Amino acid sequence: MTDGPSVQRTLIVFKPDAVQRGIVGELLARFERRGLRIAAMRALQVDRSMAERHYAVHKGKFFFDDLVKTITASPVVAVVLEGPSAIPVVRAMVGATRPHEAAPGTIRGDYALVGLRNLIHASDAPETAASEIALWFPEGVIEYTRDVERWMTEEGAP
Template identity: 50%
Template sequence: MPETERTFVMVKPDGVQRGLISEILERFENRGLKIVGAKFMQMDRELAEQHYAEHEGKPFYDSLVEFITSGPVFAMVLDGQDATRQVRRMMGATDPAEAAPGTIRGDYGLDLGRNVIHGSDHEDEGANQREIELFFDEDELVEWDKIDGSWLYE
């Protein structure tokens, strides 16, 4: 079986409030990605500021922090071949107005500030690991064999 990678994904407060967790999770599982960690949580301001540290000083930073702490989120770590890139494709463009139909943001988002989901950037490998470590302790991630792996990968 080919080498896989882990990626961080989070259903944001708007996605949680709209009841989209199961729909979004189902899309990832149907694609063949494996859940290795998941938690339903309320982010505090400190975690939100660490999560969005790269945007500190930008005009939208405060509104990002306020929004992500406004309600619960569903954080998860998915595993699969080229998982980060796969998740980014499935999410669609950051601005839902530019996201293709069939993507998560294209199907469920209408506004840039309420775009339902966050996923690690596939072009910044360090960001992915940093986000996983921000939200999950190593003992919260489960290593397991998915029985359909031989049917998903050559």
């Protein structure tokens, strides 16, 4: 099949609350189980200038300062995930921005209660995914395939 969903890359960031709660591995496992491939990963302490660049689209909003303070409060883990329709698939798995509105079964719906403690960031469109991946991984990502890919994607099917 050649008309299936195209392969995309998306950025997720496990925010300080996920690292502090010790659930990064548990949450990352959900994406691996879905079939997404890890194309890059790093743990880092975000500084103010990096936070302001990451959240540039929110500059001027009333919660901007809280956002910057929250993401710089403690280390984070950033990951690039890759797979068919990775951007909408990951957004759906993360759930609604306001966790009290997030559906059960989503990460926020299963683990979070309030907006500033919603555990994870995920790119929302191809353009933001590209710019965010460039910001968080200036050295680039790794390109490889896994043998199991052929059983989770339409590459090489049947």
